[in-house]
Amino acid sequence: MVDVAFQPNRAAAAQTRRRRVGLRNALRRKSMSAFLMTLPLILLIAILVIYPAIYSVHLATLNKAMTKFVGFGNFEFLFKRETFWLVVKQSCIFAISAVVFKALIGFIVAHFVHNVPANKQRKWRGMLLVPWVIPPAMSTLAWLWLFDPSYSAFNYTLSFFGIGPIPWTGDAMWARFSVILVNVWYGAPFFMIMYLAALKSVPEQLYEAAAIDGANWWQRIWYVTLPMMRNIIAITTLFSLIVTFANFDIVRILTAGGPLDHTHIFATWAFRVGIEGSDIPLGASVSLFMVPILAVAAIFILRDITKRGNES
Amino acid sequence: MADVSLRKVVKRYDEVEAVRGIDLDIADHEFVVLVGPSGCGKSTTLRMIAGLEDISDGDIMIGGDVVNDVPPKDRDIAMVFQNYALYPHMTVAENMSFGLRLKNYPKAEIKSRVTEAARMLDITDLIDRKPKQLSGGQRQRVAMGRAIVRNPKVFLFDEPLSNLDAKLRVQMRIEIKKVHQKVRTTTVYVTHDQVEAMTLADRVVVMNHGKIEQIGTPNELYHKPATKFVASFIGSPAMNFVPCRLEDVGGKLNVRLTDRLAFTLPPARAARYQALSRSDKLLLGIRPEHVLEARPHAEPGVEPFDAMLDVTEPMGMETLVYFTLEGSQVCGRVSPNAGAQDGSPLRLAVDLNNMHLLNEVTGAVL
Numbered sequence: 001m002v003d004v005a006f007q008p009n010r011a012a013a014a015q016t017r018r019r020r021v022g023l024r025n026a027l028r029r030k031s032m033s034a035f036l037m038t039l040p041l042i043l044l045i046a047i048l049v050i051y052p053a054i055y056s057v058h059l060a061t062l063n064k065a066m067t068k069f070v071g072f073g074n075f076e077f078l079f080k081r082e083t084f085w086l087v088v089k090q091s092c093i094f095a096i097s098a099v100v101f102k103a104l105i106g107f108i109v110a111h112f113v114h115n116v117p118a119n120k121q122r123k124w125r126g127m128l129l130v131p132w133v134i135p136p137a138m139s140t141l142a143w144l145w146l147f148d149p150s151y152s153a154f155n156y157t158l159s160f161f162g163i164g165p166i167p168w169t170g171d172a173m174w175a176r177f178s179v180i181l182v183n184v185w186y187g188a189p190f191f192m193i194m195y196l197a198a199l200k201s202v203p204e205q206l207y208e209a210a211a212i213d214g215a216n217w218w219q220r221i222w223y224v225t226l227p228m229m230r231n232i233i234a235i236t237t238l239f240s241l242i243v244t245f246a247n248f249d250i251v252r253i254l255t256a257g258g259p260l261d262h263t264h265i266f267a268t269w270a271f272r273v274g275i276e277g278s279d280i281p282l283g284a285s286v287s288l289f290m291v292p293i294l295a296v297a298a299i300f301i302l303r304d305i306t307k308r309g310n311e312s
Numbered sequence: 313m314a315d316v317s318l319r320k321v322v323k324r325y326d327e328v329e330a331v332r333g334i335d336l337d338i339a340d341h342e343f344v345v346l347v348g349p350s351g352c353g354k355s356t357t358l359r360m361i362a363g364l365e366d367i368s369d370g371d372i373m374i375g376g377d378v379v380n381d382v383p384p385k386d387r388d389i390a391m392v393f394q395n396y397a398l399y400p401h402m403t404v405a406e407n408m409s410f411g412l413r414l415k416n417y418p419k420a421e422i423k424s425r426v427t428e429a430a431r432m433l434d435i436t437d438l439i440d441r442k443p444k445q446l447s448g449g450q451r452q453r454v455a456m457g458r459a460i461v462r463n464p465k466v467f468l469f470d471e472p473l474s475n476l477d478a479k480l481r482v483q484m485r486i487e488i489k490k491v492h493q494k495v496r497t498t499t500v501y502v503t504h505d506q507v508e509a510m511t512l513a514d515r516v517v518v519m520n521h522g523k524i525e526q527i528g529t530p531n532e533l534y535h536k537p538a539t540k541f542v543a544s545f546i547g548s549p550a551m552n553f554v555p556c557r558l559e560d561v562g563g564k565l566n567v568r569l570t571d572r573l574a575f576t577l578p579p580a581r582a583a584r585y586q587a588l589s590r591s592d593k594l595l596l597g598i599r600p601e602h603v604l605e606a607r608p609h610a611e612p613g614v615e616p617f618d619a620m621l622d623v624t625e626p627m628g629m630e631t632l633v634y635f636t637l638e639g640s641q642v643c644g645r646v647s648p649n650a651g652a653q654d655g656s657p658l659r660l661a662v663d664l665n666n667m668h669l670l671n672e673v674t675g676a677v678l
Contacts, residue, residue: 205397208364213411213458214385223410227401 059284066281074285083261083269088289091265093176095245098183102244103237105184106191113192114199125193132189140253143182144169147254172262175255179263182250187243191236198232199225238301242294266290314375314465314498315340316361322369323356323522330356332522333370343492343499347509348519348545355470357519358502362468363387375465390459391468395475396451398443398458404430405439408457422461429460432494433487449480456488460495467492469501473508485511506546510534518542535666540595540675543668549600549632552642555672556596558588567596567669570638578613578664585669588678597668597677600632603644605652606661613665619644624652633658 063070078084113124131139146152147168155165169175202225210220226233248267251257257264257272264272266286274283316338323331331353338344346354359365361372363384371378379387390411398407405426412422430436433453443451452472459467472488473481489512492499503509509516510530518525518533518541526538537543543551556569565582568574577585588594606616622641625632626648633644633652644660652658669678 203395203397205393205395206399208362208384209391209393209397209399209458210410211364211384212362212389212391213462214414215410216385219414224399227399230401 056284056288059281060288062281064279064281070281074282077282078285078289083264084286086261087264087266087269087286090176090263091245091290094180094183094247094251094263094265095241098180098187098244099237099240101180101184102187102191102240103233105188106195109188109192110195110199113196125196128192129189131185132187132193136186136249137253139186140182140250143178143185144254147178169255170259172259175259175263179251179254182254183244183247186250187240190240194232194236195229198229202228234301238298241297241301245290245294315342315373316466316498316500317373318357318361318370319373320370321357321360321367321372323353323360323365324368330522331360334522334524336517336524336527338498338500340498341496343501343512343514344517345501345503345509345513345515346517346519347503347506348525350504352519353522354502354504354519358468358470358500361466361500362389362391388465389468390462390464390466391470392452392455392459392472394471396443396455398451398454400443403440403442404435404446404454404457407443407454408461411458411462425461425463426457429457432460432491433457448476449484452476452484453487456491460491463497465498467497467499467501469499469503471503472501473503473505481508488512507548510546516546518545520545537668537677539677540597540670543597543670543677547599549643551597551599551668552603552640553595553597553670554637554640554642556594556669557592558585558590558594560590567594567664567667569596573617573637575615575617575662575664581613581664581667585678588669593672594678595670595672597670598642598662599666600643600645602663602666603633603642604661604663605646605650606659610661611663611665614661614663616659616661618657619660620657621652621654624654633660 059066060074061069061071063073109128113121113128116124146154149155149165149167149170152168154168158166167174168178206224206228207220210224215223245265246267247265248271251263251265251268252271255263257268261269266289270283270286272283273286274280277283316336318334318336321331321334322329334353334357336344346357348354356365360367361374363379363382367380372380374387374389399410402410408426408429409422412425417425426439427436430439433456435450435453435457438446438450438454443454446454452475455472469488473484476484485508488501492512501508501512510533513530515527516530516533517527520541526533526542528536533542533546537546537551540553544553554569556567559566559568559574561574561576565577565586566574567577607614610616619633619635619637619642621633621635623634625634628648630645631648631650631652633646635642635644646652646658646660650658670676671678
C-alpha cells in the first residue's frame with residue numbers, strides 16, 4: 001500500500017538523485033571544492049582591492065575634469081612641480097626615520113619587558129600597548145594640544161628651564177620632528193610586542209651556551225638574539241614601513257601638511273590635491289607613486305626570508 | 313686542566329632547598345658522574361659549577377680558586393647541554409669556533425683546533441653544514457666538539473644523551489669515553505641513567521633530595537651500597553628487598569623471611585651480623601643475579617627454596633623470574649634452560665654470600 005502511494009514521485013526522485021551524484025562527484029575533486037570555498041573571499045578581494053586599484057590607475061590617466069584621457073600627462077605635470085619632490089623626500093624621511101626609531105625603541109623596551117618577572121609582565125605589556133590601541137585620530141588630538149605654542153604642557157614645562165617657546169608645529173624642522181615623534185609613540189608598541197614574542201621563542205640554553213663560550217651582554221645580543229630574531233625583524237620592519245609610508249591621520253591632524261607643505265607625505269598631499277583641490281586624477285597619480293617605492297622595499301627585505309626560515 | 317671542589321654548597325629557591333650542603337672533591341683528569349632521580353639537585357649542582365646558577369651558601373673551587381662570584385665565561389669551563397644548544401644560524405665550524413673567535417684567537421689556530429676536534433669526533437664532512445641538516449647524534453658530536461676546541465679546565469655534561477634513541481645512546485656513550493681517554497680533561501657528567509653512570513664514571517656520586525647519598529667507584533656502589541636508596545637505584549633490575557629478622561637456632565644464626573622460610577647464614581655473614589639485635593626489623597637485600605635456579609651440588613651459603621612464579625621474562629641469555637615473598641615482589645635471574653614458566657613452581661636458590669642486611673627504618677646497610 002505504502003509502495004503504491006509513493007509511486008508517482010519515483011521518476012522525479014531518480015532525477016534529483018542523478019543530479020546530486022553529479023554535484024557530489026564535482027565536489028569530491030579537492031581543487032574544485034577548495035576553489036568554491038575560497039570563492040567568497042576571492043570575490044571580496046576582487047571588489048575591494050583589485051577594482052579600486054585598477055580604477056585608480058584609470059583615474060590617473062584622466063584630465064582634471066575627468067572627461068579626457070591624457071595618458072601620462074598627470075605624471076609629467078607632477079615631475080615638474082617642486083612640491084612633488086618635496087613630498088617624495090619628506091615621505092622617505094618620515095617613513096625611514098620613524099621605522100628606525102620604532103624598531104630601536106621597540107627592541108629596547110621588549111628587552112626590559114622580557115626581563116620583568118613573569119607575574120608582573122602582563123601589567124607592563126598592557127600599559128605599554130596603550131598608545132597602539134587608542135585610535136590615532138584621538139591620541140593625535142591630545143598631542144596637538146601638547147604641542148600648542150602658547151598654552152601647551154611641553155612649552156610650559158620647558159619655560160622653567162629657560163627654554164622655548166618651541167614652535168612644535170609652526171617651524172618646518174620642528175613640525176617634521178613632531179609628526180615623526182607622534183608616529184614613533186604610536187607605532188613602537190607594535191614592534192615591542194612582536195619583538196617580545198620573538199625574544200620569548202629564543203631558547204634560554206642558547207644564551208647559557210653563549211655565556212659559557214665567553215660572550216658578554218652585547219655579544220649575546222649580536223650573535224644570538226639578533227640572528228634568531230632576523231625574520232621577525234624583517235617582516236615587522238616591512239609591515240611598519242608600508243603602514244608608515246601610507247600614514248594619513250597623524251600628519252593630517254597634527255599639521256595638515258604645513259607649514260608651507262613641509263610635512264606633507266604622499267597620502268596627505270594626495271588628499272590635498274585630489275579632494276581639497278578637486279583634482280581627483282592628480283591625487284590618484286600622487287598616491288600611485290607609493291606602489292613602486294614600497295614594492296622595491298618589499299623585495300629587498302623579503303629577498304631571502306624563505307632561505308633564512310629554513311635555518312632555524 | 314684542574315680539580316674541582318665543592319664545600320658545603322647550598323642552593324635555595326625561596327623556601328625550597330634544591331641542594332642541601334654538598335661536599336665533593338673531583339681530582340684532575342677524573343670523570344665524575346652525578347646520578348639520581350629527577351629533582352635530586354644534580355643538574356642544579358652542575359649549573360652552579362658552570363656559574364649559570366648562583367650558589368646560596370658554600371664555596372666552589374676550580375683549580376684551587378674560589379669561583380663563587382666569577383661569571384661563567386671566566387671560569388674556563390665548557391658545557392654540553394641536553395638539547396645541544398647549537399646556534400642554528402651558524403655552521404658546524406662556526407658553532408665550534410664561536411668561543412675562540414670571541415676570545416680573538418688567531419685564525420690559523422682556530423682552524424687547526426676545529427679541524428683536530430672534527431677529526432677526533434668524525435664530523436669533518438659536516439663542517440660546513442647548519443645544525444638543522446644534522447641528525448641528533450651528529451648534533452651531539454658538534455656540541456662536544458664545541459667543548460673540546462676550547463680546551464677548558466673542566467667539561468660539564470648535562471644529560472647529554474637523553475634526547476637520543478637507545479641504540480645511539482650506547483654508541484655515543486662509548487664515544488664520550490673515548491674522547492675522555494684522549495683529552496683527559498676533568499669531567500662532571502649529570503645523568504638520571506644509572507647505566508650511563510656506571511659505564512662512564514671513574515667515580516659515581518649518587519644524589520637524592522639535594523644530598524649526596526654515596527660517592528664511590530661503580531663497583532663499590534654496586535657491591536657495597538651504603539643506603540637502601542643507592543642499593544635500589546644502582547643495578548637493573550633493581551635489588552630485591554624482603555622484610556626479615558635474625559634468630560638463633562642451635563648455635564647458628566638464621567635469617568627468617570616467613571614462618572616457613574628461613575636461611576642459615578654462612579659463617580662470614582653470621583660473624584658480621586652477630587651483634588645485631590634479634591628483634592630489629594630488617595630487610596634482606598639481594599640482587600636478582602643472586603637468586604638463581606637450584607643446582608644439585610651447591611656451594612656453601614647458597615640456600616635452596618621453592619617459589620611459585622608469577623611472571624617470567626625470557627631475555628635470551630637468561631630468564632627473569634618474578635615471585636612474591638611476604639608481600640614483596642622478588643626478581644631472580646635463572647638460566648633459560650631452568651624450565652621457568654608463568655604460574656608454575658620452581659626450585660630456586662639464594663646466594664647468601666652476596667646478601668645485604670638493611671635497617672628497615674633508617675635504610676642504612678648494616
